[in-house]
Amino acid sequence: MKTLPSLLLLVLVGAVGSTLVVSAQQAANDELPRRQYDSGLSFMQGQRYTEALKDFQAVIDSFPRSSVADNALLEIALYQLDVAKNIDATQAAIDKLLKEYPETDSAPMGYVVGGRLAMAKGRTPADVDAALASFERVPRLFPGNDAVPAAGYYAGETLRLVRRTDEALDRYRAVTAQFPSSRWAGQANLAAGYCLVQGERAGAALPEVQRVRQQLPGSAAAADALNINTILYRLYVRAPGQPAYGFTGRFVGDEKSNYDDVVGLVVDPANRLLLGHKNGIAVFDPKGPLKTTVTANEPSAFFVDERGRVIIAKNEMLIADRAESQSISTPLAEPGKTRLVEEIPSVVAMSGGQRIIMDRKAKNLIRVGVDGRYSGTFLSNINGDRLAINTLDDVAVIDRDTKAITIADRDGKLLTKIAAKGAAYQFDEPVDLTFDQIGHLYVLDRGNASVYVFSPKYKLITTFTIQEKSPGAFTRARALTLDAAGRMYVFDERAKRIQVYQ
């Protein structure tokens, strides 16, 4: 009785010991590929993509049977999809991952990336079906895997992007119900809030979004939640009983700087405020002081591209801040002949990298690739001025002739028009417009010295006006933009500065 358990213990210790030896050998064999993989991750985080790719590829080529080869392949796929936006390269990496490493930890996320890739290719019913099928494979094949909530979230995203909002909401809710403490639940809460707002249920969106702040405090998602709820509070709780905005008394820019012929105002992803004017692009840091100026003589428009660069439109050119330029032209009816797009009053970049350019002379909106090559007409017969684009890649354009706002989807299909005159409003001189991150459209009317805010279904929610001669009044407004929290920035030619409202 005394000896048996002791013997058992010895056997147990011996057996565990032998397993640990085997495991230690595995760990030793894995050490170099693991270090190279970690190196790749460090480069990737530092946005040194070329070096990161070298490391990942070395792991795959030299250590194909290591425990991190599948992870390296997944990282390459993510890079090609999210950064390079290279569909073919993404497809190649995913195919290899799912074929050669089907039972690894990366395989489930491989299916997720595969689904996202299908949506990056297009938004046809076939693309959507392919994407949803890929996402649905994850819970079927790997029911307890961490990729399951990611697949659920991206299935919701797929449906949201094709405006199947109610179905998307169900998918997001499934994620939050099934995996409430995962980071994907935070993303799903935010997206569910978006869907509720699209369905004119902003009141329900507020607690839904707030939940992210409870579940994931301190996270990027929590910061997004604060911004979204700030917008919702302003538009649906504070207004209509109180003005949605108030002037903060804060200005950005020096009134002596002569910011003339303003062509646009943008908040970039780094929360910097960019003002385009006749001498270039003035870049202000988030607190207001001028940080730098991108010099350009009389630009007609500008935008910030997917790599965070300021791209300036001048004459027929799109010029990057490091003297990289593209000449924009459109084909003529005669084969092989082209025409330069001589006047570009506005440009926006879509999520896939394509640019939508207003061709004023031809009264067309055209689509060009990242390389500047013409890829088609987006919208015809419109004397457009400023453009705005939302998270679905819907494009809104001010029609100078009719003073109406035209909204088209990412394929250039007309979605709706906001007439110049509607219930409780009449545009006088709309000069700029922008979307917030949950789909509200803000129209700056210089003539009425007002900003009109429309819901995602393009119904007027509120109008913001400051009485002339009151602080913050914008009687000669030229440009409008919002930051992530919906704070409003208006450049007024009388004030000669950017005025801040919240």
Place this chain on the structure above:
Amino acid sequence: MSTVLRIAIVAATALASLAAGPRPAWAQADQMSNVQTLMTQARTSFDQLDYEGTVKALDTAIGVLEARPTEEARKLLPTAYEMRARSRFGLGLRAEAQADFTSLLNMDPAYALTGQLSPRIVELFEAVLRSTVTQLTVSIAPPNAEATLDGVKIPTSGTLQIAVGDHTIAASRIGYKAASISFKAEAGVAFDMVQPLALERVSSVFTFVTSPPGVEIVIDGIRQGVTQPGPPPAEIAERAARAGLPASQLSNVLVVPEVQIGTHRLEFRKDCFVGTERRLTVESLDDYVIDPIRLEPAVATIAVKSSQPGTMVYLDGQQRGVAPMTISDVCEGPHLVELKSASGRHISRVDARTGQKIDIAGALRPAFALVSTSGQAALNADVRLTIERQLESAQSVTFFAPPADDANKALGTEKLPPDWLAFDANKRALGTSADIGAVLRRDLSEKLAKVFDAQGVASVTVPSSLNRNRLVVAVLGSGSGEPDVLEISLDNPETVNFAIGRLDRRLSFFRPSIGLTAVDVADIEGAVVVAVDGPSAKAGILPGDVVMKANAQPVIDAAALTTLLAGRKADEDLTLELKDKAGTVKRADVRVFMTPRLIGMNDQTLMVNRILVDLRARVQAPGDPVEDSVMRLNLAVALARVENWSAARLELQRVKLPDGPGVSNGTVQYLLGLASDRMGNRAEAEAAWRAAAASNALLTEDGPAIKELADARLAELQKRPAR
């Protein structure tokens, strides 16, 4: 019937038995019975001077006895020979009488005639005696050797009557080399062993007695035997008594032969006693009687307390009583102490030391019996024991590994292979497990849990032979058809901690509330109110108000308000300082109330089987009716999650919650509708969903709205064809 006829029948029977050849023991006993009858009849005939009858009976009897040379036959034959010799002599058959006397004396050379005898008979007998018997003088050393003459035991010295003829004297004794001598005895010549038969000493002999009996004796590492219960021989008992050991506590002797000259290590062992050892030097070959060996008890005391009344205490699987209790006779060594109740178990594996007092304060927790292992586990390791040890610090549940034989037997009874509950970390069923559906698993979990008096069962799977340190534990509450899985890497303690963290994740089933929903807004310090009901609405708080202080403590954001509320109890008053949309400061007094919480119907991050057994334990102790109802409601959701809808429905029918916002009666009705629908009761489901659709309840404290869910179910029900 005449005597002769009776003898004839008995004799015929006896002879028939004899003719039939070798017989089993019972048949031989029957033969001896017949011989006894014949002997009695012969004696009667002899006393009546019926010599013919006597001879006839004895012919048969002697025939049988000579054919069966048993001890009993040896006792009967001399008398039979004597009686037949005298009868034959009486019938004038002198030569036959002489032959009988010869046979008699060959068998028993010391035989003396008895009773009244005619001188002629005596003369014949003595004549036969003189020609048949002579004397033997025996001398064997050592005198306590065992001596035999022709296989019959004889004393080692003295004079014996022996038959004339060839004989062999043999002698033996442990510690000596056996020896023998053969000789021929002649009539009228006495045989005297002039040279004694001296045995050669070849080894020493140890003789042991122990107190108590049952002591294992080991000499020089070789086990020699275990002492048996006494009493020992008197001389040893007296010797022990002088050493203060009563004979009643002594063992019988254990004799160890073949001990050679030299120094020897003697070890004495017995479970539950302090072992001892001695060294003994044998300088010459001899018999050694070792002083009585006394072992002192080696026991510890275990004092057991329990967190629950009526808890049964088991020591090494044996029921010992009800806690609190003290077990004072716990043998030194490893022991398994188990405390069991209907709702949980506590296990302690202790290593008791002599004189130690071990206190066990058993906190009973729902227990999972680790019943099976599958996959390529590390060689010879029972990974169930490994998992038991790895998860022993879990505070909410207990995992225990029943003896492997018991586990195998239980699986065998259900005809289950080891992989009946094998899952990988992705919760994919492996092997046979893939063929077992939720319904069958539900029944099996209930049966197996009952076998082991546990609240659930679990299995350990090694999903990959490439990494045998990676284990997956599948957990099933009793009556559960859907397992939870835990992944543990034995070479990564963090995975163990993570698993324990999942198991011990605390759930609260009530939350303090003031009926106010608040959010954070950039550029506004405080909690911005976006919805109100209950006490907050009554206190005049409106959406758009900003809570700036609560009980004079600053509220910088919604999280601060939540934290502040979390520490409140029901009916506590709270004074809020707010600013309305226009910026006017106002105050509101609100009273805290507790709002029920419900676990997520689909929350995959919950260890729902753990929650199931935990809630079952909780509802067994009745408390506040509302609290009981909320526990039962959560229990119903847990049951539904593990596909036990019938049990879920029963629990829901016992829940009594008021109507209202949040988790309330509408929630109960909605879930009841789900359970009824699953049970195939469409009418009951529809009624329940209609009641739910009329409520403003939520499925959980965070939503979604029951009305939306119930409306969707009703719409789906309308589309479904009625059966």
